[in-house]
Amino acid sequence: MRKSDKKLDNQIRKVLTPLCEEALKDLAGFSWVTHTVNYQKFPQSLQVACVFEDANALSHFKNSEQLDSTRSQIEGALKQININTAAIKECVIFVTKHNAP
Numbered sequence: 001m002r003k004s005d006k007k008l009d010n011q012i013r014k015v016l017t018p019l020c021e022e023a024l025k026d027l028a029g030f031s032w033v034t035h036t037v038n039y040q041k042f043p044q045s046l047q048v049a050c051v052f053e054d055a056n057a058l059s060h061f062k063n064s065e066q067l068d069s070t071r072s073q074i075e076g077a078l079k080q081i082n083i084n085t086a087a088i089k090e091c092v093i094f095v096t097k098h099n100a101p
Contacts (some may be wrong), residue, residue, distance in 0.1 A: 001039065002039070002041070003101070005039040008042075009037070009039075010082070011081045012035055012037075012046075012078070012081065013035070015057060015077040015080055015081055016033050016035065016048065016074070016077060017076065018077075019033060019073055019077055020032060020033040025052070026066075026069075027052075027061060027066060028060065028061075029054065029056070029057020029060065030050065030052055030053075030056060030057070030061075031051045031052060031053055031060070031062065032051050033048065033051065034048075034049050034050065034051065034056065034100070034101060035047065035048045035049065036048075036101050037081070037082070039061045042055070043083055043084070043085060044056060045076075046065050046083065046085065046091055047091060047092075047093060047100050047101070048074055048091060048092045048093070049092075049093050049094075049095055049100060050070065050074075050094045050095070050097055051096070051100045052095070052096050052097070053092065053096070053097060053099055054078075054082075054096055054097070054098075055096055055098075056057075056096050057096075058094060058095070058096050059087040061094065062094060067084070070092075071088055071089065073090075074092050075088045075091075075092075077084075
């Protein structure tokens with residue numbers, strides 16, 4: 001990983017951390033948020049994963065109004081560090097611990 005990639009990776013982590021802390025308080029069954037990226041294909045390869053305890057918690061979340069709000073919050077956080085994701089629905093995924101990246 002190049003030095004510039006590491007710097008960007010740290011920036012992504014820094015803007016996602018407060019969202020994770022809020023989600024832990026507000027979203028039932030939420031566990032953590034993580035991201036993966038191939039910097040040679042950035043930003044198209046960026047993927048943010050919101051991880052839930054189990055399938056029930058994930059299902060409940062996906063059927064709530066919080067889904068779009070959570071995506072918007074992540075999109076806003078990424079824009080703070082000048083990462084524009086045209087296809088936010090493909091960039092942000094919601095998974096269980098069982099199939100977390």
